Amino acid sequence: xxxxxxxxxxxxxxxxxxxxxxxxxxxxxxxxxxxxxxxxxxxxxxxxxxxxxxxxxxxxxxxxxxxxxxxxxxxxxxxxxxxxxxxxxxxxxxxxxxxxxxxxxxxxxxxxxxxxxxxxxxxxxxxxxxxxxxxxxxxxxxxxxxxxxxxxxxxxxxxxxxxxxxxxxxxxxxxxxxxxxxxxxxxxxxxxxxxxxxxxxxxxxxxxxxxxxxxxxxxxxxxxxxxxxxxxxxxxxxxxxxxxxxxxxxxxxxxxxxxxxxxxxxxxxxxxxxxxxxxxxxxxxxxxxxxxxxxxxxxxxxxxxxxxxxxxxxxxxxxxxxxxxxxxxxxxxxxxxxxxxxxxxxxxxxxxxxxxxxxxxxxxxxxxxxxxxxxxxxxxxxxxxxxxxxxxxxxxxxxxxxxxxxxxxxxxxxxxxxxxx
Amino acid sequence: xxxxxxxxxxxxxxxxxxxxxxxxxxxxxxxxxxxxxxxxxxxxxxxxxxxxxxxxxxxxxxxxxxxxxxxxxxxxxxxxxxxxxxxxxxxxxxxxxxxxxxxxxxxxxxxxxxxxxxxxxxxxxxxxxxxxxxxxxxxxxx
Ligand code: FES
Numbered sequence: 208x209x210x211x212x213x214x215x216x217x218x219x220x221x222x223x224x225x226x227x228x229x230x231x232x233x234x235x236x237x238x239x240x241x242x243x244x245x246x247x248x249x250x251x252x253x254x255x256x257x258x259x260x261x262x263x264x265x266x267x268x269x270x271x272x273x274x275x276x277x278x279x280x281x282x283x284x285x286x287x288x289x290x291x292x293x294x295x296x297x298x299x300x301x302x303x304x305x306x307x308x309x310x311x312x313x314x315x316x317x318x319x320x321x322x323x324x325x326x327x328x329x330x331x332x333x334x335x336x337x338x339x340x341x342x343x344x345x346x347x348x349x350x351x352x353x354x355x356x357x358x359x360x361x362x363x364x365x366x367x368x369x370x371x372x373x374x375x376x377x378x379x380x381x382x383x384x385x386x387x388x389x390x391x392x393x394x395x396x397x398x399x400x401x402x403x404x405x406x407x408x409x410x411x412x413x414x415x416x417x418x419x420x421x422x423x424x425x426x427x428x429x430x431x432x433x434x435x436x437x438x439x440x441x442x443x444x445x446x447x448x449x450x451x452x453x454x455x456x457x458x459x460x461x462x463x464x465x466x467x468x469x470x471x472x473x474x475x476x477x478x479x480x481x482x483x484x485x486x487x488x489x490x491x492x493x494x495x496x497x498x499x500x501x502x503x504x505x506x507x508x509x510x511x512x513x514x515x516x517x518x519x520x521x522x523x524x525x526x527x528x529x530x531x532x533x534x535x536x537x538x539x540x541x542x543x544x545x546x547x548x549x550x551x552x553x554x555x556x557x558x559x560x561x562x563x564x565x566x567x568x569x570x571x572x573x574x575x576x577x578x579x580x581x582x583x584x585x586x587x588x589x590x591x592x593x594x595x596x597x598x599x600x601x602x603x604x605x606x607x608x609x610x611x612x613x614x615x616x617x618x619x620x621x622x623x624x625x626x627x628x
Numbered sequence: 629x630x631x632x633x634x635x636x637x638x639x640x641x642x643x644x645x646x647x648x649x650x651x652x653x654x655x656x657x658x659x660x661x662x663x664x665x666x667x668x669x670x671x672x673x674x675x676x677x678x679x680x681x682x683x684x685x686x687x688x689x690x691x692x693x694x695x696x697x698x699x700x701x702x703x704x705x706x707x708x709x710x711x712x713x714x715x716x717x718x719x720x721x722x723x724x725x726x727x728x729x730x731x732x733x734x735x736x737x738x739x740x741x742x743x744x745x746x747x748x749x750x751x752x753x754x755x756x757x758x759x760x761x762x763x764x765x766x767x768x769x770x
Pocket of ligand 1: 534536692
């Protein structure tokens with residue numbers, strides 16, 4: 208069976224060159240960067256090189272502005288909680304977009320319980336932050352604005368230059384989560400005037416277990432992990448040297464190959480969406496059309512009258528790895544908050560599938576996915592009472608309303624006795 | 629990939645991949661459609677009753693793998709049961725027959741129980757006399 212990996216947003220394979228660079232740091236160069244002898248000094252040197260590679264990827268002035276953490280979640284926790292606590296005296300208000308990653312959303316939930324207040328700025332149906340609302344949300348008490356570069360679910364590219372201008376004018380530090388964009392879109396921290404930026408190498412063919420936080424010298428943060436004086440005293444704990452070394456090499460390669468990688472995936476993204484649109488009735492793309500407002504790796508789809516987990520499982524049984532934002536897939540039984548924030552109908556959110564492309568995907572893969580996915584959709588529709596009821600005019604389609612029948616949500620609320628969330 | 633890993637155990641996967649009794653019954657004696665408040669999914673069970681017993685059952689499900697497997701298993705289990713037996717059907721039977729479900733997915737089997745009970749209620753509503761007869765027979769037997 209053909210194997211098609213379409214979940215590059217979750218992980219990418221480590222490149223052979225990256226793995227080769229990492230290997231000696233497990234065995235030969237096993238020293239701890241805090242040691243003052245040869246073994247320590249050697250890995251300290253390697254750490255410095257990795258910092259330079261990371262700084263180069265995002266246009267940072269100096270490697271001294273790069274901090275290593277364990278992953279993207281830790282980086283965003285450090286950026287948000289670190290800035291909140293460091294600026295407590297100045298004010299206790301933060302502003303974020305409503306579609307941030309859970310590592311940002313849940314950090315805010317935590318801070319709210321500790322007495323901070325927070326404004327979640329709405330987005331357009333395509334997932335674009337509402338700049339006027341952002342501007343209006345910033346108060347003299349605001350100590351941080353957090354807006355992601357690209358959305359992890361729907362691939363929307365935010366207008367970072369404009370966001371940066373607003374923050375600069377209002378003199379509020381800006382934190383940009385670049386998890387979904389680093390290695391795939393050019394990043395220029397200076398152009399945005401960003402105080403902090405985070406990203407993880409495992410999204411661009413580096414290893415897991417390392418996260419990066421860029422912090423401009425002027426931005427104040429306090430440490431969240433307490434211990435020794437690693438990472439300039441802002442993140443204690445022994446550095447994961449092999450992963451950091453590998454991440455640095457992956458960053459360097461990503462910078463070199465960025466244009467080439469995008470040139471590879473962008474036509475595949477179009478081919479995949481065009482193919483699905485043509486072969487699967489009642490399917491919708493969430494977010495912007497492929498083009499300048501959407502990252503070239505991502506498709507976020509809603510297939511009507513069927514649920515996402517079933518689609519995901521059948522894809523998997525056919526060799527196709529995808530993700531889903533449906534409530535049945537999440538451990539909390541809630542649909543992805545991103546789909547809620549763009550105002551997607553619950554029925555469409557339930558039928559959600561996320562496909563993210565990478566270097567290994569080919570045109571033949573895409574054609575196989577289109578063909579297979581069409582079969583999966585019709586198999587599941589054959590089992591779905593909703594499809595049946597749609598065909599009989601009991602409920603209507605959200606994607607292409609016929610004017611007959613009630614809405615799915617209305618119907619679901621009637622049979623479950625509760626409105627769907 | 630040499631090995632296949634699955635999210636659910638092999639029985640659940642088998643029922644999900646090849647569901648039994650999928651579809652509708654044309655001249656059903658009772659139809660129940662219920663929704664899961666937790667995740668917003670929907671299940672419909674149709675039954676055919678003959679001589680106080682469930683002669684046939686079919687399902688249609690808009691839901692996750694567990695929900696599809698649960699409805700497949702539930703319709704298998706209840707065929708041949710008397711109305712009274714079916715009335716005390718519990719989701720635990722489905723869970724056991726499937727060899728277990730992840731804790732977060734137990735509610736999907738509850739959906740199967742509820743859909744079946746809604747179908748039985750529909751039957752009783754449509755056939756008050758038949759239902760009364762069943763009740764009498766049962767009380768005598770008891
Ligand atoms: S039906 Fe939604 S989780 Fe099972």
